[in-house]
Amino acid sequence: xxxxxxxxxxxxxxxxxxxxxxxxxxxxxxxxxxxxxxxxxxxxxxxxxxxxxxxxxxxxxxxxxxxxxxxxxxxxxxxxxxxxxxxxxxxxxxxxxxxxxxxxxxxxxxxxxxxxxxxxxxxxxxxxxxxxxxxxxxxxxxxxxxxxxxxxxxxxxxxxxxxxxxxxxxxxxxxxxxxxxxxxxxxxxxxxxxxxxxxxxxxxxxxx
Numbered sequence: 158x159x160x161x162x163x164x165x166x167x168x169x170x171x172x173x174x175x176x177x178x179x180x181x182x183x184x185x186x187x188x189x190x191x192x193x194x195x196x197x198x199x200x201x202x203x204x205x206x207x208x209x210x211x212x213x214x215x216x217x218x219x220x221x222x223x224x225x226x227x228x229x230x231x232x233x234x235x236x237x238x239x240x241x242x243x244x245x246x247x248x249x250x251x252x253x254x255x256x257x258x259x260x261x262x263x264x265x266x267x268x269x270x271x272x273x274x275x276x277x278x279x280x281x282x283x284x285x286x287x288x289x290x291x292x293x294x295x296x297x298x299x300x301x302x303x304x305x306x307x308x309x310x311x312x313x314x315x316x317x318x319x320x321x322x323x324x325x326x327x328x329x330x331x332x333x334x335x336x337x338x339x340x341x342x343x344x345x346x347x348x349x350x351x352x353x354x355x356x357x358x359x360x361x362x363x364x365x
Contacts, residue, residue, distance in 0.1 A: 164306045168313015177237055177272050177351045179321055184244045184344035185265055186325020187337050193265040194325040198318030200269030205314060207274065208283040209307060223362065226277060230359035233275040237352030240268060244345030277355070 178201040186194030273279055328340060 161305065161309050164309030165313040165316070168310040168315075169317050170313070176278075177240075177276065177348055178269060180344045180347045180351075181240060181244075181269060181272055182318075182321045183325045183328070184341050184348075185268070186322055187329050187341055187344075188247065189265065190329060191322050191326035192262065195318060195322035196262055196265040197269035197272075198321055199315075200266040200271075201273035202311070202314045202318060203266075204270050204273035204279065205283070206311065208279060209310075212283050213303075213307075227359055227362045229275060229277045229280070230355050230362060233277060234352050234356035234359060236271050236275045237348050237355060240272065241345045241348030241350075241352060244341060244348060247341070277358070 178198065182194045182197045185197045328337065332340070
């Protein structure tokens with residue numbers, strides 16, 4: 158049981174570092190509430206599951222092809238910059254957004270999914286972390302334990318999703334409109350910053 162809880166904590170640790178998904182969750186939670194922020198995180202977890210499956214099936218080498226790397230860097234650049242600019246534009250209308258709740262639930266889910274699936278750092282993350290965990294567990298335990306500990310990691314990711322959605326929706330209830338706008342602007346700028354970093358990496362891979 159202690160090992161299982163340890164892998165849940167590992168999942169929490171993997172999800173906790175500040176990145177584009179957390180920034181998007183914060184922005185969405187402020188504007189649209191808990192459910193939308195949770196769905197952004199759920200979309201990201203779905204992308205994580207796909208990469209976990211890719212690592213598990215041993216097909217990760219396909220994503221290490223230079224063309225695929227360049228494509229993902231470029232795709233991540235466009236997704237993050239677009240999402241960040243959209244967040245900045247909507248920051249000025251945050252009070253209207255909070256009243257109307259114009260964003261659809263599927264859109265929240267797919268924004269989280271696209272941000273995560275297009276992030277090459279997510280691939281590197283899962284190769285390094287889950288790949289090593291998979292190798293260590295497979296060497297010491299049966300396949301059932303590999304599945305069990307993978308589920309524990311997923312539970313950790315889902316738990317962090319709920320925590321982040323709760324934090325974002327709490328900001329929405331507790332902070333003033335001016336403070337919410339400031340946080341939304343910071344979130345949008347951070348997404349653009351991550352996007353520019355992705356764009357630089359794509360340029361270096363393609364032209365240097």
